[in-house]
Amino acid sequence: MKKILFLLAVILIFSQQPASAHSKLESSNPEAGATETEPLKEISLTFNTRIEESSTFTLSREGGEEVQVDNITIDDDTLRGTIPQDLENGAYTVSWDIVGADTHVIKDSINFTVQLPDQLEEKTEEAPADEEPKADEPEGEEKKDTETASENNTESQNSQILLPVIGGILLVAVIVIAVISMRKKR
Numbered sequence: 001m002k003k004i005l006f007l008l009a010v011i012l013i014f015s016q017q018p019a020s021a022h023s024k025l026e027s028s029n030p031e032a033g034a035t036e037t038e039p040l041k042e043i044s045l046t047f048n049t050r051i052e053e054s055s056t057f058t059l060s061r062e063g064g065e066e067v068q069v070d071n072i073t074i075d076d077d078t079l080r081g082t083i084p085q086d087l088e089n090g091a092y093t094v095s096w097d098i099v100g101a102d103t104h105v106i107k108d109s110i111n112f113t114v115q116l117p118d119q120l121e122e123k124t125e126e127a128p129a130d131e132e133p134k135a136d137e138p139e140g141e142e143k144k145d146t147e148t149a150s151e152n153n154t155e156s157q158n159s160q161i162l163l164p165v166i167g168g169i170l171l172v173a174v175i176v177i178a179v180i181s182m183r184k185k186r
């Protein structure tokens, strides 16, 4: 019986570990939901753990059009990439696909807005009628996107924490039943 309890304890401890070492974004440049008013040259994503070599990210404009990112590098817990061309004003999404220290694949994203003053002036001269309603829209949508992303994030994290716990409970139940039935036979 002591052996079984020991085994149970070991299994429970190991099944909990992946959840606690789970990799998630700790900080970024630009920050989630930020409005950039100066040209952006680099994007960096820092996670709470070391990330594996196969980790990467993409940058896309609102609507899905992908924007070129060069020299994606991984430095321990940080993923970096440079942006070769100036970004036009608008809403952008940084989507990462990383492999964390616990070998879990994590996919998530943040949004940010580029709003360079020069471009605003140019646009206002070109099409003053269109500019006003558009100016507010991206920010509203952007906030919604960020909320959804963080909700999704907590949901997936919850399920990843819950799964081993449920697995552990099931395992305990199965072993207890097995032990009881073994005793009855004696």
Ligand SMILES: [Cu+2]
Residues within 6 Å of the ligand: 018, 019, 021, 022, 023, 100, 102, 104
């Ligand atoms: Cu994980």
